[in-house]
Amino acid sequence: MIEGLSRNAARNIFFGGSIFFFVLFVALTLHSHYYIVTESTDHDGLTEQVRMGKHVWEKESCINCHSLLGEGAYFAPELGNVWLRYGGDEDPEAARQGLKSWIRLQPLGVPGRRQMPSYKHLTEEELDALVEFLRWTSTIDTQGWPPTISG
């Protein structure tokens, strides 16, 4: 197959084909961008509080232990659906308080159990924002992932 191909022909196929697939890829991501903003996420619901919560999530680098929509460090539980695991769709107030007190309890100091660090330096406002960010995340249309509530 390759014997009948000259180096210049191979080069032209490489450049032409790559540009074709790159353009196609960018076009599809632009459409996906539009789809995310208009359909699969609560884009209008990105309040100041959700933004602040995402900032807290990043400042503490939660992703380097937990995973969020399956991406992260796999060292600690998935949090994309943690709001639902805490029953937030039924009783939002209980879920909010439950999540906040769980974070405040850390570190648990249970021998032989993976240890979440202390987050006692987070203010009430930051904790509320973080939980609100996790609630917002649980509303993303993820094509039915994860398969179980365990995440």
Added chain:
Amino acid sequence: MKYETQKVAYPFFIAALLLFAGQVSFGLLAGAVYVWPDFFADFMPFHIMRMSHTNLLLVWLLIGFFGATYYLLPEEAETEIHSPMIAYIQLGIFVFAGAAALISYQFGIHEGREFLEQPLWIKILLTISFLMFLYNGTRTLMAGRKTAISIVLLLGLWLAAIFWLFAFYNPANLSLDKMYWWYVVHIWVEGVWGLIMASLLAYLLIKLTGVDREIIEKWLYVIVGLVLFSGLLGTGHHYYWIGTPGYWQPIGSFFSALEVVPLFAMVAFAFYMFWRGNRNHPNKSAILWTLGCTVMAFFGAGVWGFMHTLSWVNYYSHGTQVTAAHGHLAFYGAYVMLNLAIITFAMPQLRGKRPYNQIRNMWSFWLMTGGMAFMTFTLTFAGVIQTHLQRVMDIRYMVAQDDLTLFYAMRFGSGVIVVIGALLFLWATLGKPREQVPTGATHIATDAA
């Protein structure tokens, strides 16, 4: 070594190797936490170990690529490096930025997106250094002979820098954030870094086998074409469950399954060229790393990638230890081994010796490669069981993890072997050279080759 300025590569390789030692050390610490969860909990939390581990990897691989470029570019372009001074300053900035990131992590100063944790000012320094490198490399290329190897290599590095710019874009909408985050992460390792890998392999194969450039460069274009034709739309395998449209499931499944093809082509390429070539190169350990790189990249990136890339499989396996298994062997096979191959090949010339400490170097190959393979197996078993417990039987994460302890213990053991292998590699390449060349090998090591 034909050109004086090829020497520029020497400090790059030394810096890369020292950071490599740091990378595996942090990996060992993190692996220990899986086995002894209280280990270091108060002193250094897991997330700091992990970001140190992954960041050091990226920084040393890039420094290795820079060094490799400076090493081969004069030979390819048949002219000296445009400015050795820019190269040294650029290396200084890059190492400083990498070290500053590492130190700031230990004090809890970091940004929060995976792999992009570097504080903003460090990201800017890395960008400046990268651009200085590209300026220097491009000026050198423009001044001399333009070969397919140097064009594809610099194209890969330019595109890596361009896609890196998405690291500065962090939208508030998490789905958008994730979609563009993959523009850096996936397009790097399964896209444009493939160009870097294939061109460096092509260079090594020309040198080690003596096959005609015309033939090697044709293969190079075919392979990098296959890399981008499959890899760009292959990004779709990250767009299954993050809020992106459903059409990414068939598109991502189809194109990312094809990502195996260029990886297999690289194996065929390397072995075929050695079969065809008539040069009996004295640097046997460089040959071992070159062939080993293509094989392990095929298994780590290709086979282990394919294992969980189809959307209906990934639905269950996404974000489990299966991903960790694939990530480890893919990076090791494709990029770690590639860098170690180039370093093994170039070091004798940079130090003005015939190939040295080859036996020690080959021991380090088998220790590291064996250790990484074993680590991948244990993590794969852990991941399969985790998938079943958590994703089929709906058992909670922390409960399921308790059943995986045996595999984490074995993973730690294989990690120890990898660290020993890595230290042996440093000793072999940086330590006192004892020339070791098999009888009958062609005497070309100290001159042009």
